Amino acid sequence: MNVNIQTVNFDADRKLLDLVKRKMQKLNTFHDRIIASDVFLKLDNVVHHIKDKIVEIKVHVPRHSFFVKCSSKSFEQSFENAFDSLVNQVKRRKEKMIA
Template identity: 85%
Template sequence: MNVNIQTVNFNADRKLLDVIDRKMEKLGTFHDRIIGSVVYLKLDNVVHNIKDKIVEIRVQVPRHSFFVKTTSKSFEESFESAFDSLVNQVKRRKEKMIA
């Protein structure tokens, strides 16, 4: 599966990118016809010094696409939440296709 990770206005460290890449590869176990996926990592510019981390995941399958967006204080936490939500969406869609 093709996983494209894009960072907006910053450079992510290799460790974070590797974790995201490994987790996204596991998505193939829930749906076997995934065409591609894009993960966006963004910093939310807030007036305060603490910036929220935004993770958006878009996954393409034939005749459908999934999209999840989450925000938290760390990229790892945002990604985990978004990934869990995405897995639920993929599972529900697959069950509808089978039924």
Template identity: 65%
Template sequence: MNTRINTVHFDADAKLIDHVNKRLDKLPVFHDRITGVEVYLKLDNIAHQIKDKIAEIKVYVPHHQFFVKHESKSFEESFDLAFDSLVTRMKRQKEKVQQN
């Protein structure tokens, strides 16, 4: 599984990268054919000084791609919300495939 973490408009510290990697290490439990994962962590400061933190996760599996995006006031929270949503989607897709 190839993993790529991209940061946009900032430099991530080691603690944030470790947090992301620890969560991503759990992905093979939910789908055994993952070929790649891309994570985008972005700072968004539209119109105001308040900077929202956006986390986007793309997971590539044969014949399918999962994409989730969440936004909150911290990168950890944004990533955790996106990861939980991703896991839910992957479980749903796996159940749908097993029913057919």
């Protein structure tokens, strides 16, 4: 699976990027036909005061795409929330395909 990570308006440190890559590779255990995934890490700026950290994840599988967006005070927490929500979406979609 190809994981594309983009940071918007800042430079992420290696630790955060490694965390995102490692967790995204675990998606293969839930769905075996994932083509690619895009992760966007953004800062929500409100008049030069950094408010929240936003994580958007888009996953492409044949004939379907999953999208999740979460925000919190840290990128790690935002990513964990988004990843959990994405796993739930993938599991529900796979159950529908089997049934």
